[in-house]
Amino acid sequence: MNQNYKNCISILFCVCISLFFVTDLWSLDLSRKKKNAERKLYIPITKKDRCVVCGMFVHPYQKWITQIQFKDGSYRSFDGMKCMCRFVNNPGKYESSKKKQDIQLILVRDYYTLKFIRHDKAFYVVGSDVLGPMGHELIPFDSKRNADIFSADHNGLKILQFNQINAELLDKLDKAKKTIHLE
Numbered sequence: 001m002n003q004n005y006k007n008c009i010s011i012l013f014c015v016c017i018s019l020f021f022v023t024d025l026w027s028l029d030l031s032r033k034k035k036n037a038e039r040k041l042y043i044p045i046t047k048k049d050r051c052v053v054c055g056m057f058v059h060p061y062q063k064w065i066t067q068i069q070f071k072d073g074s075y076r077s078f079d080g081m082k083c084m085c086r087f088v089n090n091p092g093k094y095e096s097s098k099k100k101q102d103i104q105l106i107l108v109r110d111y112y113t114l115k116f117i118r119h120d121k122a123f124y125v126v127g128s129d130v131l132g133p134m135g136h137e138l139i140p141f142d143s144k145r146n147a148d149i150f151s152a153d154h155n156g157l158k159i160l161q162f163n164q165i166n167a168e169l170l171d172k173l174d175k176a177k178k179t180i181h182l183e
């Protein structure tokens with residue numbers, strides 16, 4: 001009886017250890033899948049890609065990259081938020097073959113983590129002392145909390161969501177005086 005009891009305990013112990021490893025491997029697999037999904041979301045640009053709005057090469061401005069993906073699998077990348085927003089407002093102005101309804105996905109880059117996130121999930125800091133390649137920018141964050149922190153640290157004026165960005169604001173940002181060295 002005593003021996004049986006000991007056997008039972010050993011079996012139970014082995015089952016627990018196996019379960020622990022299986023669960024661990026499973027969660028590792030899940031996090032790997034999540035990372036791959038994020039990687040697939042963004043289409044890596046080439047050194048030859050130019051912003052179709054201002055004509056600048058996009059590659060040197062990695063942390064400012066935004067990307068529009070179209071239903072036909074093509075993409076356009078931009079050297080910042082302002083250029084991307086201008087394109088979204090009126091794609092035909094910059095490329096006659098592209099239309100608003102052809103857009104499948106718009107990605108912006110979280111300023112702190114550099115992760116690509118959907119444009120409509122981001123919070124944008126406006127009027128801060130951090131400038132992009134084209135001067136004053138809308139700086140994206142994946143949470144309101146991080147946008148608040150950045151805004152407090154860098155004298156931000158406003159925090160907006162994508163549907164609050166309009167042509168008037170883009171013009172104001174373009175005209176705003178450049179007081180800080182480019183980042």
Ligand SMILES: [Zn+2]
Pocket residue numbers: 051052053054055056078079080083134
């Ligand atoms: Zn541009």
